[in-house]
Amino acid sequence: MYFNMEAKRFDLNIEKVLEHWEIHHAIREIIANAIDEQQLTNTKEIQIFKDKKGSWHIRDFGRGVEYNHLTQKENNEKLKNPDKVIGKFGVGLKDALATFDRKKIGVTLLSKFGKITTTKFPKHDFGSIKTLHAIIEESQDKSFIGTEVILENCKDEHIEAAKNFFLIFSGEKLLEKADVGGVYNKGKTSRIYIGGLLVAEEENFLFSYNITSITKPMRKALNRERTNVGRTAYTQRVKDILLQCKGEKIAELLTADLSKYDSGNCHDELTWIDISVHACKLLNSLKKVIFLTSTEMFDARSMVDEAKTSGFKVIIIPETVKEKIRGAEDYEGNKLKDLGQYIQERHDNFEFKFVDITELNKKEKDIFKKTEKIFDLIGGKPRSVKKVLISETMQIDVHSFTECAGLWDGTNIIIKRNQLKDLKYYAGIVLHETAHALSGADDVSRKFELELTNLLGRISHKIIEK
Numbered sequence: 001m002y003f004n005m006e007a008k009r010f011d012l013n014i015e016k017v018l019e020h021w022e023i024h025h026a027i028r029e030i031i032a033n034a035i036d037e038q039q040l041t042n043t044k045e046i047q048i049f050k051d052k053k054g055s056w057h058i059r060d061f062g063r064g065v066e067y068n069h070l071t072q073k074e075n076n077e078k079l080k081n082p083d084k085v086i087g088k089f090g091v092g093l094k095d096a097l098a099t100f101d102r103k104k105i106g107v108t109l110l111s112k113f114g115k116i117t118t119t120k121f122p123k124h125d126f127g128s129i130k131t132l133h134a135i136i137e138e139s140q141d142k143s144f145i146g147t148e149v150i151l152e153n154c155k156d157e158h159i160e161a162a163k164n165f166f167l168i169f170s171g172e173k174l175l176e177k178a179d180v181g182g183v184y185n186k187g188k189t190s191r192i193y194i195g196g197l198l199v200a201e202e203e204n205f206l207f208s209y210n211i212t213s214i215t216k217p218m219r220k221a222l223n224r225e226r227t228n229v230g231r232t233a234y235t236q237r238v239k240d241i242l243l244q245c246k247g248e249k250i251a252e253l254l255t256a257d258l259s260k261y262d263s264g265n266c267h268d269e270l271t272w273i274d275i276s277v278h279a280c281k282l283l284n285s286l287k288k289v290i291f292l293t294s295t296e297m298f299d300a301r302s303m304v305d306e307a308k309t310s311g312f313k314v315i316i317i318p319e320t321v322k323e324k325i326r327g328a329e330d331y332e333g334n335k336l337k338d339l340g341q342y343i344q345e346r347h348d349n350f351e352f353k354f355v356d357i358t359e360l361n362k363k364e365k366d367i368f369k370k371t372e373k374i375f376d377l378i379g380g381k382p383r384s385v386k387k388v389l390i391s392e393t394m395q396i397d398v399h400s401f402t403e404c405a406g407l408w409d410g411t412n413i414i415i416k417r418n419q420l421k422d423l424k425y426y427a428g429i430v431l432h433e434t435a436h437a438l439s440g441a442d443d444v445s446r447k448f449e450l451e452l453t454n455l456l457g458r459i460s461h462k463i464i465e466k
Contacts, residue, residue, distance in 0.1 A: 011121075026097075035166070186208040296339050
C-alpha cells in the first residue's frame with residue numbers, strides 16, 4: 001500500500017478481535033460516534049451518503065477526529081455525559097477499523113487534524129508478527145469541519161443493516177417523552193434502545209422504548225458488542241418511563257391492552273402490576289370510566305347498562321388489579337371508580353322520588369290500602385316503623401347490583417312503586433323490610449334470618465288458628 005513518506009504509523013494494539021462482527025456492526029460504530037459528536041457539540045445532523053464512485057460517506061460536523069482518539073479505552077467525556085451519547089467505549093472505533101480490515105473494506109478518516117487510513121505492518125521488534133496500524137497523514141484542508149469516514153467496497157445493504165440499529169432511522173414515532181426516556185410506536189417487534197441505539201428486541205411488548213438515563217445495571221450490561229442486553233438490565237427503566245407518562249394516548253393503549261389480561265393476550269408490560277395500576281389511575285383522571293372485572297360485568301349487568309347510559313366507558317381489569325385499585329386515588333386526587341366506588345357514589349348522590357298516595361292508579365291504591373292488614377298478620381305495625389313510603393327510584397343492592405325492591409332507612413320502610421303491581425310482591429317486601437326494622441341487621445346475617453323466621457311463624461300461627 002502506498003502512503004506519504006511523511007506519514008506516521010500508529011500501532012492500534014488491538015488485543016481482542018471480535019471475529020463474529022460483520023461489516024454492518026463496524027459501520028454501526030462509525031455512525032454511533034458521529035451521532036455522539038453531534039450531541040456533544042450540538043452541531044447539525046450527520047450525513048450518510050454515497051458518492052459517484054460508489055463509496056459511502058459518514059460525516060459529522062463536530063470537532064474532528066484526532067489520532068490520539070485511537071489510544072483511548074474508555075472515553076471520559078462520554079462517561080460524563082451518559083444521557084447525551086450512545087457509546088462509552090473509545091475502543092469502538094478501533095474495533096470497527098479491525099473489522100473493516102478483516103472484511104476487506106477500505107476506510108479513510110478525514111478531519112482538519114489529518115487523514116487516517118489503515119494497513120498491516122510488522123510489530124516493532126517482532127518482525128514476524130503483523131498488526132493493524134493506523135497511517136496518520138497531514139490534512140489537506142485545515143478548515144475542514146467535523147469528521148468524514150469514507151468506506152470503499154461497502155454495499156448498500158451493509159449501510160441499511162447498520163442504520164437499522166438506530167432509532168433515528170427506524171421510522172418509529174414518539175408517543176410520549178419522559179425524563180428517563182421515551183415511548184414509541186413499535187414496528188414488527190418492540191425495540192429497546194439505549195441512547196437511540198438498539199440493544200434488544202421484545203416480541204411481546206406493547207411499545208418500543210428509548211432509554212436516555214442509564215442505570216448502573218444497564219451500564220454494566222452494555223458490553224463492547226452492545227447487543228443482546230438481557231431484559232433484567234432494562235426492565236426497571238422501562239417501568240420508570242411508563243410510570244412517568246401521563247398522556248391520554250398512552251393511558252388508552254395501556255388500558256385497552258389490560259382488558260386482554262383474562263384471555264392471556266395482553267402484552268408483557270401489563271403483567272407488571274404497578275404498570276396496570278398506573279394505567280387505571282391515569283385513565284381515571286382523564287376520562288369518565290368505570291373499572292370492572294369480567295365476573296362483575298356478568299353479575300352486575302344492570303349496573304353496567306346504567307353506567308354506560310350515564311356516559312361511563314367500561315374498562316375490564318383482572319382481579320389482581322381490582323385489589324390494588326380499591327380505595328386508591330388517581331393523579332387528580334379522585335377515587336378510582338371500580339364497582340364498589342360507583343355504587344357508593346350513587347348512594348351518596350341518590351335522591352328518592354317519592355310518590356304521593358293520591359298519584360297511584362286504582363290497582364296500586366287497592367294494594368297499598370292492604371298495608372295495615374299485612375302488619376296485622378304479625379300483630380300490628382312495629383313502633384320502630386313510622387311510615388311505609390312509595391318511591392319511583394331506589395338505591396342499588398350491593399349483593400345483586402340491581403335496584404332494591406324495598407329498604408328500611410332506620411325510620412321508614414320505602415318500597416319501589418313497581419312492587420305494587422301484585423299483592424304478594426308488595427306484602428313480601430313489606431314483611432322483609434319489617435324484619436330489618438325489628439332485627440336491625442343486614443341481609444345475609446343470622447340475626448336477620450331469625451327475625452324473618454319469627455315473622456313467618458307468627459303469620460302461620462295466625463292463619464292456622466283462625
